[in-house]
Amino acid sequence: MDRREFITAMGILGAAAALPIPAFANTKKHNYKFGFQLFSVNQDMNRDPIGTLKAVVAMGYEDFEIFGFNGEQGTFYGQKAAAFKTLLDDHNVTVSSGHFEFAPLLEKSDAALMRFVDQCIEGARTLNMKYITWPWLAPEQRSIENYKALCEKLNRMGERVNAAGLGFAYHNHGFEFEDQRGQNGYDIILKETDPALVKLQMDLFWVMHSSKRSPKELVKAQPGRYVMWHIKDMDKKTRDYTELGNGSIDYPGILPDPVAAGMEFYYLEQGGNFTHSALQSAADSARYFKQNLQHLF
Template sequence: MVTRRNFIINTSLVATAVLALPSLAFSMNKKEIGLQLYTLREELPKNVKQTLEKVAASGYTNVETYGFSIKDQFWGLSPVQLKKILDENNLKAVSGHYNLGSFLYDGNTVELIAAIEAAKILKHEFLTVPWVDEPFRSIENFKVIASRLNQAAKMCKEAGLKLAYHNHDFEFKNQEGITGYEILLNETDKNLVYFELDLYWVVRSGNDPLKLFKENPGRFKMWHVKDMDKSNQALNTEIGAGLIDFKPFFKEIKQSGMVHFFVEQENNYAGNSFESIKTSADFISKNLI
């Protein structure tokens, strides 16, 4: 018989273990596998409802949106309409990629404000900046962008959101002894601006995610888990089928600060894209979390 006293003791022991081992807390929730919906950019505009049904059936509970614009919203759907479809499939849009118009370059906040409103409706935790246009990748521009990210992060915080920045490989280009990514890390407020580390692009650029975790603990709240094709490193492949060993990264979840991760595959699907996302989710569930 389980007495009230024994129940309290046992519950306390479990809680103590989870606090002592944050990675245990993460591993206890194996279903929280996310998908960056850009992976399905060919399918979504054709049928959002059917596509998201297949995402849920493939083992995903989180998604990251992309493609918002003031004119077309999300593939012709308003944030309210999209939220309804997500809810019907028990999917949470914990993050979204928003280009923010010209805000990073000239400070115009029109699209930033619209993005924040959409993110609030979708119940995002993070509003994520996905890209810097090529003409604005100089050292001087990265300093301006860092300042604008701080400004956007304050606006996000006031709206109950967090701001994150997603990398590619160009941020790691050495320019006169420094990289754009170093500027973004060093000149943004670490209590306001977070980072979504695209593991594929870090590896492709010749850098080590573990080194970034160690040097910037706690700042990488999200990851893109995207594998590298063995025969052509410019291409992606299903998680577990490529060159990247993700196990060392998942062992350092605590140091990274990661709370959400998203599978992404932009090309080179083994069969079709739905088969690929299921293959990736199955591998992660069995081998990484």
């Protein structure tokens, strides 16, 4: 490097150092993997897991969140966990989180719940996941009293999962934001779960659909806790799911800062209302995201 190049380089570094820290930090590329929630193609995965995985990998997806674990059999999509991990490795892709069916055990004994938690831990470790996620409550379980009981269980589950070296998270839908006697389930979860034990997976569609607070407001109130995001679009007329780019959600305008949120993984998802088919929707959303939204992460 000659003297002129050295002076120029030092000038650039000096200017960067003079920038406010957030402005400089935003220039960093975070290299998040391109994620997809396999529940979007759940019927295809159950019918043909090998062919379906090959298809979504060809769309560019690199990391997955699974659904469909059988604890008694130790299987994902009908395949033993070790065999499914081999399938992932063969395609050079990963699974970072799983949605596990905890809701049927909410009213069962702690022993039954923790037995299933231990099965989930074993399955998650086999796939080298980072997070185990509670994804759902049945309609009859969505009372204020049940939300409070749920929080106690979430804390105990989080403690057990964390002790096993994994993270634990709760995934929202829209029902948590519904008012009941001046309260709502999501506020109870935020207040009565330990942020060190129970992280949050923000479904941006459902926040925009049902919450009175924006994603940015939620992150501001609980920075660093929203470690995973679900990304899908909202039909302009029906407000149902739709492919990215077909709907009403202004993602450049509503996205929180991923660093402030604590985001580690994101997953595109579409739980239904496909224009043509689940696989075609997965491909269409992947194409739109890569062309219009991926630069925001």
